[in-house]
Amino acid sequence: MKIFSTPIPGLGPGKTNTDFPVLLPFKGHASGQTGDLRFSRWMVSASPMVMMIIAVLALLIPSVAAAQSKFNLADAFEVLWRWLPFIVGSGFVMNLLISFFTMAIGTAAGVLLGLGQISLIAPLRKFCWFVTQLFRNSPWLVLLFIVMLTFPFEIEIGETIISIPDWMKAVFGLSLPIMANIAEIVRGAVQSVPTGQWEASESLAFSRRQTLWQIILPQCFKRMIPPWMNWYAILTMATPLVSLLGVEEIVTLSRQAMEAEDNHPELLIPFYGFALVIFFAYCYPIARWTLRLEERYSVKL
Amino acid sequence: MSENEMNSEQPIVSLKDVHKSFGDLEVLKGISFDVKKGEVICIIGPSGSGKSTLIRCINALNDINSGSIKVHGREVHDPKLDKLELRKKVGMVFQQFNLFPHKTALENVMMAPVLVLKQNKEEVRKRAEDLIRKVRLQGKEDSYPGELSGGQQQRVAIARSLAMNPDVMLFDEVTSALDPETVKEVLVTIKELAQEGMTCILVTHEMGFAKEVADHIYFTDNGVIVEHGPPSTFFTESSDPRTREFLSQIL
Amino acid sequence: MSENEMNSEQPIVSLKDVHKSFGDLEVLKGISFDVKKGEVICIIGPSGSGKSTLIRCINALNDINSGSIKVHGREVHDPKLDKLELRKKVGMVFQQFNLFPHKTALENVMMAPVLVLKQNKEEVRKRAEDLIRKVRLQGKEDSYPGELSGGQQQRVAIARSLAMNPDVMLFDEVTSALDPETVKEVLVTIKELAQEGMTCILVTHEMGFAKEVADHIYFTDNGVIVEHGPPSTFFTESSDPRTREFLSQIL
């Protein structure tokens, strides 16, 4: 705890030494008050990796910055700790939810679009190509802005009105570029199968549909998994974008938490640092796994 | 004469003045020949002379610009022709084997009869096992193509074609992707097939093999048949200078 | 005797009891032979018998575990040896050509003399053009490797090695990636080289060629030289059963 040895608000030198913070009444969140030991307890309970990252961050921060005001970085971490259940439970979970739904919709639409691109019907093929390029090449944020601000919030099907929550609109907005990129994966994988396979099955009297589903797609399925997972990770890392449109995910909620804690600028490091850490903890294993699969499949075929 | 009527003297495959271009490049410039039931013919010629193109046209993998190709008296390049029907009658084996890598040897052989001919799976399995034995691969039924040597893969490819019970088999340089030591295994298999009376059209560089197995040899160059004849006379009495030059290089 | 001193009777390349392992796998198990100036020797043997490894050791592309390889009397696997000096003396041509794909044929030939020997660019260009003519590729100077046939690429590779004016040329199955018709072009080039007195060590499957061009033939199997002799006797009188079996398969 040497690092955070700046004076603790409310525990000035005038007080007696027996005033152990742990004996103080457990206060809500009156700013300026802090239980020092709560922070250290949290430090102990944190995993080694979090500890290390925190330590690195702490080392980065010269004491002058912390001494500048009464509210110091240790307080800020304590605030983060208090808000953690809310930020993770309502915020990060929303990021994950958005990523799952987006991936599901994007994959389904992307497969259709990708197969459309290798269709024998020229207009369909061109149309699919155009749609793919359009959504592949526009910035996600721009697509999101457009979908979020111009799409209706509810749709009427006959009598029933289905209201679309904000995050669902975000899902549609993110699905567009995902769809386009999945389509490229499908098209690329199909085209990477040697033409000999098409010819061999053709000369065995397979129909085009049979060739596609029995011969070609099973062969590219494995090849599509690593890039697919890669796009999932990219998507997950794009979900904070929806915060700019007010969807209540981790960044939005972090911001709201900071607002509720009077916007102390010291809060920025723990809150945004935590967001980085949690995304890293989620995406890094996926990336490793993707790499492993890629190696495995590239040897096999 | 009805086109459907079979006549033992009528050729199974019959080409008349076949022309074929890729864009500006005329690859076949009028090819004609007939193949009778049970006959084995070999096509030889320099690289790029259109041998593969020719053989692929018979199978309708390529279309032609003019002329006529008939299999069993039916015009192959008639747009109304059911290509699937044709391909059930004509088997083809490729230089690059083109086995389906995600299926075992036995599955490779069984797939087409089950999926295309909708035959009973158990019966097909029995026949497929016989075919695997026939190409001397017993014990390799459950191996994946990636686990087989080139020669073994090529024999699976032959069995796969045979499983459709074709009337004619087309072979396009089936040994040229193999190393010298495994070529022999494949040639033995084809020789046995020919001896059993299968009608075969082969493109090959293996002169010794052609000599041994062919009923008739055609030499193509630059899109035309330059010379042809039975092997007994073809190698010794060829009059065409190009053929002689080619033979001198190969032999 | 000073190691630098040249003696016309002293072998240019001399191997003594060369051993080489990859991990646990012993690939060369004691190989010895000498090559004199102007001699052409051929190494044949089944796949995996260590022919490529042997030839690569001579060029110090692989190191050896024990024994000695001397070129011009200098120990190749002496750690103090300047590898660049060695490689200026020993040219090597690979099975896969290994041309530099982003350079034209002429540039491929010119690169090493200009960059490594720091020779004058214009003089090198003249010599390179001569070499291109020598391998019969006039007109292809400005083509990129991707635009040349396999046989043409291989001849550029030979010219590229010759541009360094080496004393010995190593050829590792230089024709086995080529189609039968282009093999000959390359063999003709090598034959001319040999006739001009270049010292050559060849690994080849082309028995006819070996017979015609070699002064001495070595048959390796399983890491040792099983049989050797001049071509006149090698093919007919070989006593070793492995050699006979191998020859029967190839011929």
Next chain:
Amino acid sequence: MLGSFSQFFLDLYESNPKWNFIYFYDPKQADRVLEGLWTTLELSVVCVIFSVVIGVAGAWLQTLPNRLVRMVVQGYIQFFRNTPPLIQLMFFYFALGQFTPTYSPDGWLEIPIISNVGWAIISLSFFAGAFNVEIFRAGIEAIPESTKEASESLGFSRLQTYRYIVLPLAFRVSLPALNNNLVNLVKTTTQALVIAVPELLYQMVSIYNDYSTSMNACMLLLFVVYIVLVGILVFGMQRWERAMNIPGYGS
């Protein structure tokens, strides 16, 4: 002429308050759009250059024998690849931005030597650079060992092999992936909005915050501008790729 153009959009706004193309008749807003466009272009160009430099340097560092250096580079790559660029931007600017040295033109206002544009450049360049490192490394690894051996056996030094053979080839191999990443980088510059970099998206959002009726028009402009911008970029990159194509290779 220009007056009637503005008048048209003014009228459109009067009759249709949701379609307020304010930037077509209010020169102040037009200036903001142009400034945003200019900042976007500037940001893109500078980030592209830096990220490529970072990529080359990182790929080179990864070839060093020092384990610690390689681990640091790996750590860098993994951090930037696996965290959202949006949060990276915020973290860099607000957390690390506190510690950048400043200069003071007027006593109190201490202008950090790294402005928000500067931090955006740093953050985005490192983000794209992490991918570029991997791309270049993959490109270098894609060069076959045999090509390097060929140049070694011609006497090229290690450095020469790198400079003349490996890098030019690796660059061409990397180009498609590199271009993809750079296009992606340009798209990611929109996210600099969160640290108030006055790029196009920031300006459009500001405009419609100030004039709430102009939202649809702003979104439309944004979409069109980016499609055109990225379209030009993709087109240019493809032209470049084609120009870099080695004749005879690739499609």
Next chain:
Amino acid sequence: QCTNDVWNKVMKRGKVVVGVKADYKPWGYRSTSGELIGMEIDMAKDVAAAMNVDLELVPVQSSNRMQFLEQGKIDMMIATMSDRVDRRKIVGITQPNYYTSGTNIMSPKALGLSSWEDLRGKPVCGKQGAFYNKIVADRYGAKIIAFTGNAEAKQALRDKKCIAWVYDDSSIMSDLSSGEFDDFEMPLASEDDNPWGLAVPLAEKDCIFGHFMSGITYNMHQSGRLIELEQKHGIQSTNYLVIQKYRNKDWLEGK
């Protein structure tokens, strides 16, 4: 030609959906457990109670609140929105206004700024979506750097990336009194009294919904409820509410 669609919808389903802020302490923000609290939330509760329907709160942001109302995602909003001419074209801002704020800046004492003109050509931090960004830029030529949140804006001020932070005067006041901005001051006279308005869909402004809201706001002024809430949430009291209470006083009262 009132259709009263939204009003009827609200009554039919027995629930009113109110857009409020979740990032504007003490008007609307979150408790640690994630609940929305604040002065405007209390107002929304009063509204729901007066309508005798349930209340659903939807957090909105400055940049999307009008779209939400337009699209019908919310039925009405009490979301710290300033009453501006161009906004009235899009949403139905009902009268009277329920609060007013002035715009001011927080700037370091060391700079000793004394007039708005001192901002000309200088970087000034602000929050995206605040309408007075434009006024300060247009009128005094300040270079506005607008961030997505207030924490960011204040951090930028403290990092000396700008010479001042422009915001509501009441908010600045409470920051200054927190003791963490001792080196800073609010040196200028507040600009522009910005009345805040609550809004219903434009089509219902002069219909039941709009009139009902006008009535509620009027009552809140008259009864002193707003002043009560102001005190409850520790907002620096402003004259506006007092004057409004006085002006809306029942003139017969006490007679």
